Amino acid sequence: MSYSSLPEDVLEHVFSFVQSDKDRNVISLVCKSWYEIERWCRRRIFVGNCYAVSPRMAIRRFPEVRSVELKGKPHFADFNLVPEGWGGYVYPWIRAMAGGYPWLEELKLKRMVVTDESLELIAKSLKNFKVLVLSSCEGFSTHGLAAIAADCKNLKELDLWESDVEDPSGNWLSKFPDTCTSLVSLNIACLGSEVSFSALERLVVRCPNLRTLRLNRAVPLEKLAHLLRQAPQLVELGTGTYSADLRPDIFSNLAGAFSGCKELKSLSGFWDVVPAYLPAVYSVCSGLTTLNLSYATIQSPDLIKLVSQCPKLQCLWVLDYIEDSGLEALAATCKDLRELRVFPSEPFGDEPNVSLTEQGLVLVSEGCPKLESVLYFCRRMSNDALVTIAKNRPSMIRFRLCIIDPQTPDYLTLEPLDVGFGAIVQHCKDLRRLSLSGLLTDRVFEYIGTYAKKLEMLSVAFAGESDLGLHHVLSGCDSLRKLEIMDCPFGDKALLANAAKLETMRSLWMSSCSVSFEACKLLGQKMPRLNVEVIDESGPPDSRPELPVKKLYIYRTVTGRRIDMPGFVWNVGEDSALRLS
């Protein structure tokens, strides 16, 4: 029996086991009937750039979707490089989905501008809405959240991960009706002002399936114990402020409450930590797999005491107060560690304030055989250290190193760090994400182009010497999807020579480089399926054509130029001559 004679519902059933987008895309290319069957049974879509496709097109092709994930602004928006008003508005999508996906259950947004109007529309139109994740979003207030709370009868998850929420009223939590018992996950850690504790408590008490609760800083430590006793089933907890007057009754109450939480695997929060209260969590340490201490201003000895009790730790986010000595302890205890992120406590100082060097990272790379994801801020690095790390951990998947002072050379040899990063890409054959820093010549890009065949995302700053650097990357990195560059001497030649490559990528960001406006125009004319957007807040870029463009964002799209560009964004396309006259 040939595959084409299998009945539709059998094929559909088979396809339902295929979850990955990539595989589903491949299925849809087999033949017309498979394309049709597949598109009717796809339940989940991911749109990595909300401007790559229009909501109408997405809904038309996949009419029965239940879960949508969208991303808006480029990643460098996190670091203030994208001006306010650039775009990334979700409202057109919500308006379209209100009609096209009335049974939508999940919406996950990242770096998008969400308005209260959008949230109200979701609450009003999507009757089966269950999951809302707003990651690094902005533009909305607690009024919008109140609408979600009040009208989404089956809400399971509300996650405001690192979003910028205006807080005009504190009382939106009380808008969850008494009949709402479905909450599984609530993350309000980013909220600035107080929420009504009694409303929070009532909510926690009536939601027996609550697994994740991330409180905001305004929730005092004295009240945490009480909350924990109402929800001992919690798997993930974010504390509020972790400081209180030193009183034995508060401590024993807290320690007792924690010891009742037998399922706890993830801890975060810990703002304003008073070290004397840390031992209250010791009873749960043996089961912890994730620990986010990146707001905790505690010193190395206290950190060591804590991590030394967490043998099952898989993911640690911490400030550089941990120092090399703390990382040594981590390496000795946490043999299951997969991900380490070390954030700088004083990134703007001129001198190191802590004893955290490349040694700490080397020790972790030696001691933690499963380490695959690293984000590390430090002030010095050597090629030797990088080579050692690369050889220790060839299974590395994400490696993001930020040496705080731009163009810092190898501190031992004063050479560029080309060889070190070269070793990383050479040994770590599955590397998907890489961020470079330190003194780097074109050579590092030659290594990257030669070896980093699985690399999907590359972040570069203050590196390279010429267009050759950019050319190596664009011509060599077969899997490249996202490339973001700031302050590098890359210009027209490499860009134009690799124009076709850009259509195979999601996006390219270049700021403070040497790309001319002419080249942008040429690129826009040559490549109709790319949006070549020049961002310039000081005026039309063609009025000073002798200057390089300040910011350039290029992305592939099937919908042509976007209609919501602010005045400081110019789309340099085929009709650019008309547009700019």
Add this chain to the structure above:
Amino acid sequence: MELQLGLALPNHNNPSAGNGVGFKSRKDAANKRSFQEAFGNYKIRDELQMMPLLLWSGPPDEEDDDRKGQKKRNSCNNINKNEEEGEELVVGWPPIQSWRKKLLLHGQHPQQGQVGRRVSKFVKVKMEGVGIARKINLSLYNSFETLANSLIHMFATYQKSEKRGVRYTLTYQDKEGDWLIAGDVPWQT
């Protein structure tokens, strides 16, 4: 945010140049209104007593704060693009998310309202002719009057006795180099 506060007598002439580090940034203010222009309508009588105050965000107990404070001030002279509060020299670097940066700089949640927590805002005060700088915590004051009174009291020991009874006007230099009279803009900002 670099903020320069000066306590000045309402009667003055040109502020003396080379008055310690507080005036180094004035070279950037070349195009801005000079002090003389801004307050030219004041009667000129005595020599100007300028006490430049520099907002210096950092823990109060650093021993080498003189040097550090100076470094920060000087580096801020060279800011070409400084979009937001903080010690950023180059926008986008180091690559730290803005809310995390604010948390580090101010020690508080970037969106936190006044939930009864005061954030220390230590400001260095240097008076002309006096070698020792003083530090005050701006967050302990509620108004310009109380701040001015406290400063006058603090520096009273350095003053000659005939200065008593003279009125002071609080002035400050904002990050764009303009000299403004404190009190025009509400205390909160």
